[in-house]
Structures are given as C-alpha cells and as structure tokens.
C-alpha cells in the first residue's frame with residue numbers, strides 16, 4: 001500500500017479519483033479484521049468483505065468527523081472493527097430476549113444458601129441482601145433496574161440490551177451511569193462499606 | 205431479583221462508579237488516539253484517564269479497543 005499522509009488520504013477520498021485510495025483502504029481494513037478476528041471462529045472470515053464495505057461507506061460518509069488526532073488509517077480501522085463487532089454481537093445474542101433472561105434468573109434463584117456458612121455469616125448475608133434489594137427497588141426506575149440486571153449482572157452487551165430497550169448504546173451507558181450513582185449514594189447513606197459486604201460474601 | 209451470587213459483583217461495580225464518566229460515544233471518539241498512545245509505549249491510561257476508566261467499565265468499548273490494537277499490530 002502506498003504511504004499517504006492524513007491530508008493525502010482526505011484529499012484523494014474527496015477528490016475526483018478516489019478509487020485507488022478506496023481500494024487500499026479496503027485491503028487494509030480486511031487485513032485488520034483478519035488479524036483482530038482471525039481466531040473468532042464460526043466461519044466469520046466469509047463476512048470480512050461485507051464488514052469492510054459497510055465500514056468504507058461509514059468512513060467516506062463521515063470524513064468531516066475525522067479530527068486528525070490519530071493516523072487516518074487508525075481512525076478507519078477503528079470504524080471497521082466497530083462495524084464487525086457490532087454485527088457479531090448481534091448474531092451471538094440473536095436468540096436471547098430480555099424477558100427470557102429475567103425469567104431464567106428468577107428460576108435459578110431458588111437454591112439454598114451455602115450450608116457451610118456459620119449462622120452469623122448467614123444472618124449478615126441476609127441483612128445485606130435485603131437492604132440491597134430495597135435500595136434497588138426504591139432507588140431505581142424500571143428501566144434502570146432492567147439495564148442493571150441485563151448488563152451488570154448478566155453480562156449482556158450494552159449495545160444488545162439497548163436495541164431491545166428501544167434506545168442506543170450511548171444513551172444506555174448514561175442510564176446505567178445514573179443508576180450506579182444512585183445506588184452508590186444510597187449505599188453510602190445506608191452505611192454499607194465495600195469491605196463489610198465483601199467480608200460477608202466472599203469465599204474464605 | 206438480586207441473588208446472593210450477584211452481590212459482590214454489584215457492590216464492586218457500584219463502588220467503582222465515578223461522578224464523572226464519559227459515554228460510549230465520547231470513548232469511541234478518542235479510541236484511535238488512545239490506541240496509538242498505547243502502541244507507542246506510553247501509558248495511555250495516564251494520558252487519557254477518562255477513556256481508560258470507561259474501557260475498564262464498559263465491555264462493549266473494551267472489545268473495540270482490544271480488537272483495534274490487534275488490527276493495528278497486524279497491519
């Protein structure tokens with residue numbers, strides 16, 4: 001690939017003959033995807049061409065948002081990786097609905113506490129658990145509670161939870177941040193310390 | 205809804221919450237600079253602490269960052 005400065009990339013892609021730059025960018029992006037996702041499995045290589053095409057459309061459509069704080073090619077690869085990972089996450093979580101996720105949690109919640117625990121520790125755990133449940137119930141909105149469970153407790157990607165809740169990743173992160181701040185404030189007001197909770201719940 | 209096995213996870217996440225955190229869009233905006241800083245051998249986390257903090261908290265953005273680093277090293 002011919003070396004280009006950021007200015008040269010922009011000038012070529014905006015100019016009357018962008019084909020050479022587009023072809024180089026396509027090759028670069030496909031190689032980058034190969035490096036980053038080579039071990040992903042599931043025949044994902046077959047999609048690199050589509051990912052690259054979609055990325056190129058985003059790149060050329062958003063040249064004005066490139067602020068020149070990195071190499072142009074780094075910026076372009078960032079967009080391509082995001083396109084690919086967003087698509088792969090969507091496929092991996094395709095069959096999971098939030099309702100199912102919550103129902104499965106409820107069903108799995110019937111196990112007894114660890115029989116090895118001393119009565120004192122069990123009592124302490126129950127107190128903490130009760131307090132935390134109250135804080136979550138009283139302090140959070142329904143949407144915040146759903147997001148906390150799906151993302152923070154169940155580990156579902158923010159982007160996937162966001163789609164199911166009719167919002168986007170950025171807005172859902174902010175909603176979760178607000179929820180975490182509220183929980184923190186309420187936990188501090190209750191006099192909970194991290195050390196106390198860890199001591200009550202952690203092994204050993 | 206909160207299970208015994210959730211407690212440590214939740215309390216840790218809450219404890220690490222900062223008053224000021226950047227959003228995913230703001231993190232993505234700076235991710236290319238952050239990755240180049242990291243690859244140049246400088247401490248990106250010190251140079252851009254809010255991005256580093258977001259990457260620690262957000263698995264979606266962290267996978268973007270990790271993927272980008274590998275792509276940049278491999279091309």
Ligand SMILES: [Zn+2]
Nearest residue numbers: 228262264265
């Ligand atoms: Zn994020």
